[in-house]
Amino acid sequence: MQSPKRFSSCRGVAFEIKRPHPDHPFAIKIPIGDEYSSSTKTIFSIQRSTSKTSSHFCDLDLDQDHEDNDDLEVEKQKQKQSPLPLLAAPAQKKDSRLSVILLDQGLLTVYKRLFAVSLILNITGLLLAATGNFPYARNRAALFSISNILALTLCRSEACLRVVFFLAVKILGKSWIPLSLKTATTSFLQSLGGIHSGCGVSSIAWLVYALVLTLKNRGNTSPEIITLASIILGLLCLSSLAAFPLVRHLHHNIFERTHRFAGWAALALLWAFVILTIAYDPKTKSYKSDVGSRLVLQQEFWFTVAITMVIILPWLTLRRVAVEVSAPSGHASIIKFDGGVKAGLLGRISPSPLSEWHAFGIISDGKNEHMMLAGAVGDFTKSLVSNPPTHMWVRRLHFAGLPYLVGMYDRVLLVATGSGICVFLSFLLQQCSADVCLLWVAKGIEQNFGKEMKEMVSGWPEEKVIVHDTAVLGRPNVSQLSIDAARNWRAEVVIVTSNPEGSRDVVNACKAAGIPAFGPIWDS
Numbered sequence: 001m002q003s004p005k006r007f008s009s010c011r012g013v014a015f016e017i018k019r020p021h022p023d024h025p026f027a028i029k030i031p032i033g034d035e036y037s038s039s040t041k042t043i044f045s046i047q048r049s050t051s052k053t054s055s056h057f058c059d060l061d062l063d064q065d066h067e068d069n070d071d072l073e074v075e076k077q078k079q080k081q082s083p084l085p086l087l088a089a090p091a092q093k094k095d096s097r098l099s100v101i102l103l104d105q106g107l108l109t110v111y112k113r114l115f116a117v118s119l120i121l122n123i124t125g126l127l128l129a130a131t132g133n134f135p136y137a138r139n140r141a142a143l144f145s146i147s148n149i150l151a152l153t154l155c156r157s158e159a160c161l162r163v164v165f166f167l168a169v170k171i172l173g174k175s176w177i178p179l180s181l182k183t184a185t186t187s188f189l190q191s192l193g194g195i196h197s198g199c200g201v202s203s204i205a206w207l208v209y210a211l212v213l214t215l216k217n218r219g220n221t222s223p224e225i226i227t228l229a230s231i232i233l234g235l236l237c238l239s240s241l242a243a244f245p246l247v248r249h250l251h252h253n254i255f256e257r258t259h260r261f262a263g264w265a266a267l268a269l270l271w272a273f274v275i276l277t278i279a280y281d282p283k284t285k286s287y288k289s290d291v292g293s294r295l296v297l298q299q300e301f302w303f304t305v306a307i308t309m310v311i312i313l314p315w316l317t318l319r320r321v322a323v324e325v326s327a328p329s330g331h332a333s334i335i336k337f338d339g340g341v342k343a344g345l346l347g348r349i350s351p352s353p354l355s356e357w358h359a360f361g362i363i364s365d366g367k368n369e370h371m372m373l374a375g376a377v378g379d380f381t382k383s384l385v386s387n388p389p390t391h392m393w394v395r396r397l398h399f400a401g402l403p404y405l406v407g408m409y410d411r412v413l414l415v416a417t418g419s420g421i422c423v424f425l426s427f428l429l430q431q432c433s434a435d436v437c438l439l440w441v442a443k444g445i446e447q448n449f450g451k452e453m454k455e456m457v458s459g460w461p462e463e464k465v466i467v468h469d470t471a472v473l474g475r476p477n478v479s480q481l482s483i484d485a486a487r488n489w490r491a492e493v494v495i496v497t498s499n500p501e502g503s504r505d506v507v508n509a510c511k512a513a514g515i516p517a518f519g520p521i522w523d524s
Helices: 069-081 097-102 110-130 137-140 142-154 158-172 179-189 193-216 223-242 245-250 254-278 291-295 299-316 379-387 402-408 418-423 445-449 451-456 477-488 499-510
Strands: 006-007 015-017 027-031 040-047 318-322 324-328 332-338 345-352 356-361 368-375 391-395 410-419 435-442 465-469 491-495
Touching: 097 332, 097 445, 097 499, 110 137, 110 179, 110 193, 137 142, 142 193, 158 299, 158 332, 158 402, 179 402, 179 491, 193 223, 223 254, 223 332, 245 254, 254 291, 254 299, 299 318, 318 332, 324 379, 324 445, 332 379, 332 465, 332 499, 345 368, 356 368, 356 379, 368 379, 368 418, 391 418, 402 491, 410 418, 410 477, 418 435, 418 491, 435 445, 435 477, 445 451, 451 465, 477 491, 477 499, 491 499
Parallel strands: 410 435, 410 491, 435 465
Antiparallel strands: 006 015, 027 040, 318 391, 324 332, 332 368, 345 356, 345 391
């Protein structure tokens, strides 16, 4: 069997690409030939990753079925001879997942523009300092490196982003606010990873510059300070290299653990670097004892305090809580927790908090409990079905993602495929400022997701909740369904949760039809 490939968001959302068996309950089949013949070909499978921490909101994998090459060739010939039903999506050449994630979403995306702006501003300051036109930066190069680390940390702080998203919805969630301002804000907030990455590269550049200046004038510093700065530089480089798209795509576990533990080690050494730098007296070639009174007067100290607080805060909400796990089928589990959660938020769970975290969309009526839907794909999520735990580690601080911004608009179409539904159901169960319409495309609703999930989408007006069960109706053209539903609902914006290819197709189709649309982006 082909080994799974993995991809993820820097915020921790991670997914696996697998080739499932044609009989897999999440496989979606396309009829071949006139009308609905008995010969079908499995094109997609919806599966959730199981071995990574997660952050960001619910995303899916729609993958090709696992067949022998000979069978594939036979099916290709059948496909050439018999046209697909009009509703089915046209066959397209399969692009590599990495290409879709990085290139097909555009070369000039908001994410990449924010990365470029962050990097250009820092490089400009660096060049001015190097040419003597920015003496403050030349004398405080290490401070500029630390300030970039603070900026990139804030861009990934779940607590800070929760506040930012709340303020965005509170301030811009008014009918009289121009739609263009709302969509621009949505694009910016889901692309903050560009600033995170840009500041990460810039922090390395400033630290290299600071080290060069120090080595040129090494008589005014100590070997310990130079050694610490060099190790910190090495850790920053290691963390950045691990975050390189190809590494993250193919070796997500390496990226995740390197990013976490190299970051923690760099922070600990940064404290030592700041304390020694402030305490060192170049005149006497020794360290002064009154370091405490000198620390509070230095910007480097306060920036390091801020970085430490931002990193520690989510871990202060770590708890081991009782859970109730049920399996509506052998391919998915529902995990229930005490306490209601606001619509649009996501949560993290872990069997071992130092090694792995998994993020899922949250379903809640906002009252007494909330739940997560987990497809049984990898070791962790399979164990939820085969050996349900009674307790799990969670972070009480739930984080906001793209779905949280639904409250910024008046009328919204929510499009989900497979288990991506979990992040949107709360908008039906809770009172929401936005008038939402839900379009859900999945296979075997009750058989694979359970009676409880089916009941949540039942009993609503047909124009408000559209459920397309591919086991009954066949695989549709989701893009065209989304456009039609958005027009019928008079939606201001479409928000989709699918795999990279599916999200790309729906978003591009809606935009071509003049309807603003957003979906999960790589590193969102």
